[in-house]
Amino acid sequence: MTNILTAAEGANFVRTDTSDAVMLMLLPQIDDFIKRATGRDWTADTTINPVAKVAAGILLVQWYDNPAQAGPDAPQFGINQTLSQLEAEALKYRKYQFYGLSGVGGISLHGAEVGDDVISLVGVYGVSGDQKLKFESRISVCGALQQTNSSNLSANIYVAFLKSPGEDVLP
Numbered sequence: 502m503t504n505i506l507t508a509a510e511g512a513n514f515v516r517t518d519t520s521d522a523v524m525l526m527l528l529p530q531i532d533d534f535i536k537r538a539t540g541r542d543w544t545a546d547t548t549i550n551p552v553a554k555v556a557a558g559i560l561l562v563q564w565y566d567n568p569a570q571a572g573p574d575a576p577q578f579g580i581n582q583t584l585s586q587l588e589a590e591a592l593k594y595r596k597y598q599f600y601g602l603s604g605v606g607g608i609s610l611h612g613a614e615v616g617d618d619v620i621s622l623v624g625v626y627g628v629s630g631d632q633k634l635k636f637e638s639r640i641s642v643c644g645a646l647q648q649t650n651s652s653n654l655s656a657n658i659y660v661a662f663l664k665s666p667g668e669d670v671l672p
Contacts, residue, residue: 514561608647616639
């Protein structure tokens with residue numbers, strides 16, 4: 502299983518070796534904490550967001566050096582601001598689950614806007630892996646995703662993540 506921090510990155514944060522049992526035990530707990538705090542599983546990304554790595558590093562140092570600071574009710578010096586930034590990033594993505602169609606056509610996705618980019622589209626039932634080539638890569642009709650593949654995909658369930666390109670503007 503992938504963690505936000507690799508064992509080498511974690512070891513650098515707490516100045517230990519990569520086989521440190523306490524550090525290795527904390528890495529998945531930190532991932533779960535960040536997932537609950539932000540509403541997004543950052544370990545599922547191909548490239549881990551750098552802010553997620555910073556948040557995980559802050560938590561690892563706090564929890565490793567002082568186990569009394571571990572958990573949701575402990576004081577989280579510095580981490581609250583970092584998690585707020587990460588949560589804002591997570592909210593930029595909108596997740597949809599849907600069935601394919603029996604041919605080319607539009608699939609209703611409430612809230613999808615013209616110009617939204619399809620960041621990820623994978624099969625979760627009946628088909629697996631990346632399925633982006635069977636659908637448009639950018640929303641062209643408000644409230645709908647166009648299936649571009651003429652095959653019968655109606656028995657398959659897909660999950661897509663959409664993001665508005667305007668949300669990439671940095672301060």
